[in-house]
Amino acid sequence: MNQPDQNAADFNRRNFLKGSSFAALMTMMGGVQLMAQDAPERKTDAPLVLAKVKVAVIGLGPWGREILDQLGRSAQAEVVAICDSYPVMLRRSASKAPEAALVENYQDILANKDIKAVIIATGSHQHKDIVIAALKAGKHVYCEAPLAHTIEDARAIALAAKEAVGQVFQPGLQGRSDPQRHFLFPFIRSGALGKTVMARAQWHKKDSWRQASPNAEREKAINWRLHQATSPGLIGEIGIHALDQATWMLNLVPIAVTGFGSTMMWKDDGRDVPDTVEAVIEFPGGVRMNYNASLATSFDAEYELLYGTEATVMMRDGKAWMFKEVDSALLGWEVYARKDNFYKETGIALVLDGSKQKKLSEGAADGAPTELPQHYHALHAFLGNCDEVSTAVEDFQSNYGSDDKLALAEHLAGIARKREQSRQAAGYQEGLTATVFALKVNEAVNTGKRIEFKKEWFELA
Amino acid sequence: MKTNRLLNLKTQLLLTVVTGVMTYQAAAQTIRYNAQAGSKATVAGDSSIKTWTMESGIISGSMDTDPHFPESALTNAAAAKPVTQVFVPIRALKSGNATMEAKMQLAMSATNYPKIEYRLIELKPKSKPGATGALQFDAIGALTITGTTITNTMPVTIEKQDGKLKIVGSAPIKLTQFNIKPPIIALPLLPDITVYDDLKVDFAWMLAPKVEKKP
Numbered sequence: 001m002n003q004p005d006q007n008a009a010d011f012n013r014r015n016f017l018k019g020s021s022f023a024a025l026m027t028m029m030g031g032v033q034l035m036a037q038d039a040p041e042r043k044t045d046a047p048l049v050l051a052k053v054k055v056a057v058i059g060l061g062p063w064g065r066e067i068l069d070q071l072g073r074s075a076q077a078e079v080v081a082i083c084d085s086y087p088v089m090l091r092r093s094a095s096k097a098p099e100a101a102l103v104e105n106y107q108d109i110l111a112n113k114d115i116k117a118v119i120i121a122t123g124s125h126q127h128k129d130i131v132i133a134a135l136k137a138g139k140h141v142y143c144e145a146p147l148a149h150t151i152e153d154a155r156a157i158a159l160a161a162k163e164a165v166g167q168v169f170q171p172g173l174q175g176r177s178d179p180q181r182h183f184l185f186p187f188i189r190s191g192a193l194g195k196t197v198m199a200r201a202q203w204h205k206k207d208s209w210r211q212a213s214p215n216a217e218r219e220k221a222i223n224w225r226l227h228q229a230t231s232p233g234l235i236g237e238i239g240i241h242a243l244d245q246a247t248w249m250l251n252l253v254p255i256a257v258t259g260f261g262s263t264m265m266w267k268d269d270g271r272d273v274p275d276t277v278e279a280v281i282e283f284p285g286g287v288r289m290n291y292n293a294s295l296a297t298s299f300d301a302e303y304e305l306l307y308g309t310e311a312t313v314m315m316r317d318g319k320a321w322m323f324k325e326v327d328s329a330l331l332g333w334e335v336y337a338r339k340d341n342f343y344k345e346t347g348i349a350l351v352l353d354g355s356k357q358k359k360l361s362e363g364a365a366d367g368a369p370t371e372l373p374q375h376y377h378a379l380h381a382f383l384g385n386c387d388e389v390s391t392a393v394e395d396f397q398s399n400y401g402s403d404d405k406l407a408l409a410e411h412l413a414g415i416a417r418k419r420e421q422s423r424q425a426a427g428y429q430e431g432l433t434a435t436v437f438a439l440k441v442n443e444a445v446n447t448g449k450r451i452e453f454k455k456e457w458f459e460l461a
Numbered sequence: 462m463k464t465n466r467l468l469n470l471k472t473q474l475l476l477t478v479v480t481g482v483m484t485y486q487a488a489a490q491t492i493r494y495n496a497q498a499g500s501k502a503t504v505a506g507d508s509s510i511k512t513w514t515m516e517s518g519i520i521s522g523s524m525d526t527d528p529h530f531p532e533s534a535l536t537n538a539a540a541a542k543p544v545t546q547v548f549v550p551i552r553a554l555k556s557g558n559a560t561m562e563a564k565m566q567l568a569m570s571a572t573n574y575p576k577i578e579y580r581l582i583e584l585k586p587k588s589k590p591g592a593t594g595a596l597q598f599d600a601i602g603a604l605t606i607t608g609t610t611i612t613n614t615m616p617v618t619i620e621k622q623d624g625k626l627k628i629v630g631s632a633p634i635k636l637t638q639f640n641i642k643p644p645i646i647a648l649p650l651l652p653d654i655t656v657y658d659d660l661k662v663d664f665a666w667m668l669a670p671k672v673e674k675k676p
Contacts, residue, residue: 384559395553399521400498407498411518418516418557 051387053140056081056109057097058130059122060089061211061222063144067121068096070376076383083109086218106130110137117168117386119379120144124237125230128153135164140386142379144172145240146435149232151457154435158460161428165409166393168385171431174378175245181374182421184313184320188249192331193308196250199289201242201304203234204297208266209275226271233261233273233442234293240438242291242304243281244430245315247437249306252283254437256452259444265296277445291441318373381425388415388423433458494524494626494668502549502664509655515554515565520666522547524581524626531596531619531626535586545581545602547666568636568644570607578605582612584619595620600630606639626668634660 053076057064060082071077079097083106084090090102103109109118110133117140120130127148134141141161147154161169175181209226213219224230225237235243247254261274275295282288303316310328314321389412396411426434436457444451500520506513525544527533533540551571556562566572580603587597595618603610615632635658636643646654 388559391552395519395550396498399496399519399548399550404498411498414516414518415555418555420557420559423559 050076050384052076052078053117053383053386054078054080054115055117055119055383055386056083056100056103056112056115057093057119057121058083058106058109059120059126059144060084060086060093061121061123064089064121065093065096067119067375067379068093070373070379071119072096073372073376074380074383076380076387080115081109081112086221088214107133110134110139116140116390117142117383119382123224123230124232125149125153125224128157131157132160135160135167135169138167140168140382140389142168142170142172142382143431145174145244145431146232146236146438147171147431148435149230149236149439151436151439154432154439155460158428158432161431162460165405166389166412168382168389169428169431170378170382170385170425171428171434172375172378173241173244173426173430173434174374175241176248176426176430177378177381177422177424178318178374179377179422180318180320181245181249181315182424184315185249188306188313189251192311193306193313194310194325194328195308196252196285196287197307197309198287199246199250199304199306201239201246201289201291201302202300203238203242203293203302204299205295205301206265206298207295208269209273209295210266210269210271223271226269226273228272228446231273232439233445234275234277234295235259235279235291235442235445236435236438239277239279239291239293239441240434243289243437243441244426244434245304246289246306247433248430250283250287252287254281254283254453256282256450257441257444258282258450259441259446260448261445264294274445277442279441279445281441377422378425381423384423385419385425388419429460432460490528491525492528492530493671494526495671496521496523496547497625497667497669499667500665502554502662504554504660504662506660507657509652509657513556513561513656515556515562517549517553517555519553520547520549520664522579522666523671524668531584531598531621532593534584534598534619535588535590535592535596541584541586541598543581543584545579547579547581549577551575551577564644564646568641574607579603580605584617585614587616595629604632604634607641609639611638624670626666628666628668629664630666631661631663634662636660 055071055077057067057071057079060068061084064082064084068079068082071079079100081101081103082090082093082097083103084093085104085106087104090104094100094102109115118130118134119142120127120134121144122130124144124146125148127143131141131143131147143157147157161167209223211222213222220227225233231237232240246252257279259277259279261277263271263274264276266275276292276297277294278290278292280288280290303314305315306313309325311322311324314323392412392415393408396408400407402408437453440451440453440457443449498518500518502517502520504515523546527537527540527543530540530543534543535541551566551569552562552575554562554565556565582601582603584598584600587599598617598619599614600617601612601614604613613632613634615630617628617630620627620629636656637658643656643658645656
C-alpha cells in the first residue's frame, strides 16, 4: 500500500520544494545528478501496437483509484472491471474506468474468464484470501506491498505464487521497476560509492491517515491502517519501499532492528498505530540504516540516502544526486558531465550520452528524468509481463504439451532472464523478503525492542 | 492348366501376404520422435551500431526414423531421409527488447507467417560408417520464412542418448533470401540503425520418442 496525494489542499513542504526548483537547491549543495536515459522515441516509424491485457482492480480506496489513474495512461491496460465491497467506492471510481463493469464481490471477478489479470489494492490484511483465490482462478496477480500484515499470510501468498507456474505474480515493490533506480543500481553495485558507511531514509507528511466514513462500522473498515490488528503501520505501509530499496541497492541482509514509536499528534482518536516511528536496522560490517516516518510533520518530505566512503547518493522525487568526497578518485565519466556550482565548489552532472546533453542542459534543473511515477512503471512491467508470459505458456504448451511444469518453469525463467529493464519487477521471493523485513521492523517499533532477524523467516517452506 | 493357375494364385496370395507383413513390420519399426523442452534456437546478427541475438526456447516438430537411427543413416540411403518437420514460432524469438521483438515480428510478417518452418530432405553422412556418438551430417532441407522457401545445406551433428535425439546445427542465412527487407530503426537525434542482411542461426533440437497417452 502507498500514500497517494489525496487532494489539492494537501500541500506541504515537499510540494513547495518541487515547485521551487528543488533540483537547483541540490545542485547548490554539491550534488551530481544521476539520470536514467529516457526510452528512445521514434521519429519516422509507426507506433507499435501493444497487446492489451484485460485487467480488473480490486479495492478502490485512495490507492486503488490512483492505480486506476495510472492504468488510464497505459496503452496495454484494458480495465474491464473494478471491484469494491463498498458501493460508494465503486461509484467514486467509475469515471476513472468508464468501460469497466462495477462489481461488489471479488469472486465474480475471478469467475470471469475474460479477465486475465487482477490488481489487488485492498487493505493488507485482506490480501491473502483474494490473492490465493485469484491465483487458483488462473489470473495474473499484482498485489500491493506489503503482501500481508502477518508473516504467515505473506508466506502463504508467496507459496501460492510459487506454485502458480505460468502466471505472473508481482508484489507492489514499485521501486524495483523504476528506470531511474535501474540506472542507479549498477552504479551503486559497482562500488562507485566506495565502502558502504550507512543508509538513511525518511517519509514525513502531516496527515491524519484517517478517512471520513458515514458510520461506525464503516469507519473501522475504511480506517484499517490505524489499528495494529489490521495494519502493519507506517513501516509496513510506507517504509517497506525504502527498506527494500536499501537492501536491494546495497545487497545487504539485515541482522537486527531496534525500533521506537510514538503518537505525537493524532492522539485520542482511537488509533493504536504510532504516528511517528523510527528504526535503526543493523547490517553486517557495522552498517546501519536509520529510517523514520511521521504523520505529524511534513518537514523535508521524503528521500533516501546511501552513504559511502567515496560518495553519497540521494534519491528523491524520481531523481538521484551524487555528492563526491573531495579525496575520492576520478571515475572517468565526470570529464564528460555537466559542471554545476555547489556552495563554494564546482560539481559535475552526469550525462549519459551526447543526445541527452541538450535536454539535460535545458531541463535538468527542474525536470525529473521521467514524469511518470514509480507505480506507473511497475504496472507497465506487470502488464507487459502478463502478455509475454501468457503467449509463452501458450506456445510452450501447444508445442510440448502441458504435463511438464518444471520444464515450463525453466522456459519462463529463461525468458525472464532476458527481460528488458523496463519490464523488470519484483517476484514472490522479493515480496516475501520485503514484507517480513518490514513487519519485523514494525514489530520493533511497536514493542520498542531489539529484534534479531532469523534466516528462516525469509525462506519459503 | 487349372492346377497351374491355382498355384500361381496361391503364390501371388502368399507374396502379397509376405509383402504386407514386411511392410507392416517396417511401419511398426518406425519411431516417431517429438520435440522436447530444452531445445534452443539462436539467431545472431549485426547492425550499424552493435551485434544482436534473439533466442527461442521452442523448436517444435517431429522426426520419423528407423530404430537404428542415426547410425543407420550412415549406410542406408532410406534411413538418411527421415520424415522431419521443424517449426519455430516467430513470437517465441526473444531479444530482451520488446521494441526489437515487435519490429522483427513486423519485418517477418508474423501475423501472416507465424512460424519458421523446416523440412528435411536428406542427410548426407560425413562421419564414417560404424562411427558412434555425435554423428556428423550435412542436412539438406527446405527452409521457409515469411512464405518463401529456399533449399539449404547445413552441417549438423546427431546424437542418440538414452533413447533421445539431440540435433545440433548451424547455418548462415540472409534476410533478403526470404524477401525480408533488413529493418532500419529510426532514433531521434541519432543516425538510423540499419540491421545487416547476414544472420547466423544456431540450434540444439531435443527429441524424445513419442509416448502414447493412456486413455
